[in-house]
Amino acid sequence: MNNVIRIGTRDSELALWQANHVKDLLAKNGFESVIVPVKSDGDLILDKPLHELGITGVFTKTLDVAMLNGTVDIAVHSMKDVPTKLPKNIVKAAVLPRANTFDILLHKDKPKEFAKHATIATGSLRRKAQWLNRYPKHTIVDLRGNVNTRLEKLQNNDWSGAIFAAAGLERINLKPQNHTVLDWMIPAPAQGAMLVVAMENDKSTRKAIETLNDYETDICTTIEREFLSTLEGGCTAPIGALAVIDIDYVTFIGGLFSLDGKHKVTVEKRILIENCEGLGALCAQEILKEGGEEIMIKLKKELSL
Structure with a gap:
């Protein structure tokens, strides 16, 4: 790890707020850092809908490249924008306490x-x-x-x-x-959460970032993203998921929708937190069995997923 941790971020007001929030948290733990803004393709190409750009992780790709090139040490993302499969050699370092999910x-x-x-x-x-x-x-x-x-x-x-x-x-x-x-609308998987990623082999930086990880948010977003991944939906697909911890229990709701909104399949589960491993995949498989497979086949043709 460099003496100063270089924090890569998009240059929008919200992204800079998130990066500075991480910077402040690191400072409280005794780590010095600096913000390195990078403009993403998702910010530059505004005349096309997201699903037409044909890129998974349109808001994270540029920062991934900056990390792999050694320009920055970590990157801060709105977690809902991050593909479920991270690029090779880049890993989850911390998930911060979740904000409003609605x-x-x-x-x-x-x-x-x-x-x-x-x-x-x-x-x-x-x-x-x-x-x-x-x-x-x-x-x-x-x-x-x-x-x-x-x-x-x-x-x-x-x-x-x-x-x-x-x-x-x-x-x-x-x-x-x-x-x-819109309390009736199922949010995007990991909505309201912030993700910090680092290089897999940068153990000292990862150790510094791990101090920021929130246990409950990490569990919930893992379930939601597993649900998304099992459905094989990209970040732009009409898939919603939300896991919430209430003392010893995890409550999960997930949904898959057709583009026109005419068809939907939803699932709800409440289980002991000690049994939550694999919950996202289990719920996704239930969705597929209850008619979701047909919706996904059509979605893949329409969106070229």
Whole structure:
């Protein structure tokens, strides 16, 4: 490990907040670090929906390269953006305590005023599918860019509303009062969690980062990402998953949706935490048996997964 840990991050306001949060936590543990911003393809290519870019880990690829090239020592990610399979020689070093897991709708009008007809903006196929499942007559438009860019687009368009992850807006103090919590929407696997990755052979850096790991968040996100991986869905596929620990138990809910929202298969389990190993895979297999396999076959053709 270098004397100073180089923290790689995207250069958006939210990503820099997350990187600086890690920097502050490391400082409290006696480790010096510096921020190294890197612009990702996901930030640069804003005129295409995510699923059309044809890249797994569109927001992490550039940072992966920077790590492999030795430009940075660690990288900080929104964990929901990270592919379930990390690049060779890069490993999970720590999962930080989880923030708000909910999606929220930012709206200009009260929800009851556009219950029948509305235009909702989101760049997420998962959010789109679940919204159309609940509101099949609504129109969904694509919304890309970092948090600030998307907020600006919402203000400059005549959309009824736009869907955001609550955690991101809360972290940079941009969550407006005029919002609705979508507690019925299953979040993305690992939503609200931050992941720090390091080089596998950099044992001293990994030892420093391990001090930041949150046990419960690590368990829950592992279950969720195992669910995603078993379904063989990319980060952009309409798959939701959430695991929550309540004392001695883990409660899990997962869902797979067709792109148009017309078809869905969901699963819910509550088991003792001591028995949670393999829970994500078990729930995914149940989804596939209950009709999810047909949905996944169609999704792979539509998205070229």
